[in-house]
Structure formats: structure tokens, C-alpha cells
Amino acid sequence: MSNGRSLFGTDGMRGVANLEPMTSATVMRLGMAIAARLHQENRHTRIAIGKDTRLSGYMFESALASGIVAMGADVWLTGPLPTPGIAFITASMRCDAGVVISASHNPFEDNGIKVFARDGYKLPDHVEAEIEALMQSPELDRRVAPPGDVGYSRKIEDARGRYIVYCKATFPSELTLDGMRIVVDGAHGAGYRVGPAVFEELGAQVIAIHTKPDGKNINANAGALHPRTMCEAVRLHEAHLGVALDGDADRLVLCDEHGEVVDGDAVMALCATRMIAENRLAKKTLVTTVMSNIGLERSVRAAGGSVVRTQVGDRYVVEEMRKHGYNLGGEQSGHLVFLDHATTGDGIVAALRVLAIMAREGRPLSELARVMTRTPQVLVNTPVERKVPLDQLPDLQRMIADVERQLGEDGRVLVRYSGTESKARVMIEGMDEAKIRGWADELAGVLARSCRN
Secondary structure, eight states: OOTTOSSEEBTEEEEETTBTTBSHHHHHHHHHHHHHHTOOSSSOOEEEEEEOSOTTHHHHHHHHHHHHHHTTOEEEEEEEOOHHHHHHHHHHTTOSEEEEEOOTTSOTTEEEEEEEETTSSBOOHHHHHHHHHHHTOTHHHHTOOOGGGOOOEEEOTTHHHHHHHHHHHTSOTTOOOTTOEEEEEOTTSTTTTHHHHHHHHTTOEEEEESOOOOSSOTTTTOGGGOTHHHHHHHHHHTOSEEEEEOTTSSOEEEEOTTSOEEOHHHHHHHHHHHHHHTTOSGGGEEEEETTSOHHHHHHHHHTTOEEEEEOSSHHHHHHHHHHHTOOEEEOTTSOEEETTTOSSOOHHHHHHHHHHHHHHHTOOHHHHGGGOOOOOEEEEEEEOSSOOOGGGOHHHHHHHHHHHHHHGGGOEEEEEEOSSSSEEEEEEEOSOHHHHHHHHHHHHHHHHHHTOO
16 A cells, blocks of 8 residues: 555455454445545535445445435445446446445455546545545544435436446447357356346347356356356357456456457457557557566557556556556456546456457457467465565565576566455566476565565
């Protein structure tokens, strides 16, 4: 955490439900601080709240709404809806903020809060810091509304339908998905209804899996983190494509007609090269993170474009895009941002961009994905008890330098802490997969030992 923030990480506030900081009391106070920071002088402040399908979502929805209305602001509830759907609702309904209750790809025991500004973009770090400061300030309690001025809470009955229409509008009007057979894995999450509906309404035959949430099965051996079942279903049903969403449907993993996984890097390579050829990629530049494969850079450069890298987190990708006027960016994990159509990562919209290319060119995804040749890459995640600054770990730094020397210009090493979990991530790219895996395991072992309490 940085920039004056201790609760907010790279993707909002996150933790185990009913344990600090993810308790009803803290979340209610967060709702109060959001309403106070975004207060409008001449009218009632309006804040949309949406969630995924976690059991604890109901508890935090009530807590947030209570805090917000206590400050005299109004709440509009969307119910279960993908994160990008809440961003869309926030902007289209002229809300002053949109709050998402979700821990994304994490297991159901976790939950989290992320906040969008009125334009549908995630709040910048400094505003999150100001909200945190308000939560801890006695000034917040002095700003509670008098009895006659408390806000109201109501449900947006057609939020799901509005978002479905928005998603379909991003698909070229001259194309349909007639004749396409698509497996859609809803991860028992926020996209379990809207995902299948969008593709069906555009003409596809949809085989929907993992679309029966029970509050505890979100992401459980399903969705973008566990695409194996989707791949098997694609082969079983001889489908043209598989689409696996994560718990809040802001990212995706695809598989081709053979059941082979196509990740975010390959999707970015495919879309960026087509946009360069059509002169639609702003400044011929793709924005991605330090985690993306070297093969993505080579593919984009071969097409006449360039790649800009940011720190990990789709919020930082979007900030770089907005700052310099770029219109395509994303992460290897499947957060893909098409700023011509959306303000944040959107798994459904990203899938529609790929399907449009398939429909227009009449070529299968397995063939299209060859636009990128992947450099062998190994990623090892290791639990850590505390996050010691990496520059304070001399043994680790010596080992990294030694590995980089042996890799030369044919690879790279990246070591970082997760912004959302108590984990460290070691990523190595190089031409000899056996060697880089051994090095990654060694580095992860050093990290785990160095970060014990």
C-alpha cells in the first residue's frame, strides 16, 4: 500500500469477510466517508452499489447503504452485476460514485470494495487516501445528516438489462454470431446471467456452465482461474470458442476450438495488430503491465506498433491510457480495456472484440492466436507472512542479479508482492523452461524464508 493508503490496495479494499478490515462496522464507516468525500452541494448525492454473488455481499450491501444514507446521500442498488456493469450504470445514470462489493477472483470467504468515480473510472490513489483519512477522523461523525435529511435506498430493477444492451452495442452492427457455438463459464459469479444472455441475443448457441451461484461456490474450480472445465466443454460440444469470466466478470480467459487456452496477452496481440492495420490503435501503442510476455511486445512491434508497460493493476493501465490518449490496454490475466467502448476491464466486451474478428475474417481462434509467439514464462506464487521491502533482502537481490546475468537479453526476472493477497510473485522468462522454473522456485523459497515473522 502507498500514497497514504493502508486499506486500499491495487484493486480496492479486500480481506476475509467478517474480519477486519472487512467487517460491517468498517464498511459502514467507509460508506459514510465515500458519501462525505463525494458530497454534492446543490442536490442529493447519488451512489450506485453493486455486488457479485458472495454470501457476505448482502451484509456489506446493507452496511454500505446504511453509511451512505446516514450522510444524506441516496443509494441505488443494482444487485449482482459485473464490475464493468456497475461502472457503466454509474456513468449512464449520472451517479456521483459507484461502489462494487467483490473480491474478484478470490474465494468466497474473501470480499472487497472498489469505488468508481462519476465518469465510470476507478478513483485515483489520492482520493482513496482522502476517504481513508475521513474514516479515521471525528469530522466524519459531525457531518451525519439530521433526521429529516437522510437519504433513501432503492433498487434499479432493470440494471441487468441495461448492461446487456450496452454490451451488445459494442459489437459491430453489420455482424451477428449466427452459427457460432460458444461455451460460457460464469464462474458462479456476477456474470452468470448477463454473460450467456449477451452472446445468445447476438445469435450464438450458448452452452452455459458454472451459472448456479449458491453464495459459496464463486470461482470454485470454475471461471478464468480454472479454465480446464471450459476447455473440456468446448471439445465435448465441438464449440468454436470458450469464454471463462472471473468472479466479477471484469476479465476473461478464452480457449480456441481445440480447447487450448488463449490468455490476455494473446488477445491483446490479436486485437492490437488488427487495430494497427485499420489505423484504429491510438498512437499505435498498446499499454500492458510488467507481467506480460515478451512475445506480446515482439508481435506488436512487428506490426508497426509499440508497447508501454506499467506496474501491475488494471487501474494503472487505465491511468496510463488516459494520461497519454491510448485506447487499448490490459493484463496477461485477462483484464482487457477498450477505452473506445468501456472505462474499465470488461470480460464480455473483450470476448465480443475477438468474436468480431473471427466473424469478419472467417478464421478460427487457433489460427488467429498465432499472431503471437510466446517466450517460455514461469510464474511462481508463494505465501508470505509479511511483505519486507525487496531492496532490504540482500540474498534475494544477489540471486536475481545472478539469474539476470545468465539470461542476458533473452529473458527477464520480475519479483513483486501481490497488491490483493499475502503472496509474493516470481516471474521469469527465458528460452530454457527447465532452467527458469528451477530459478523461480529457488527465488520463491528465498522470499518465503525471508518474509517469516
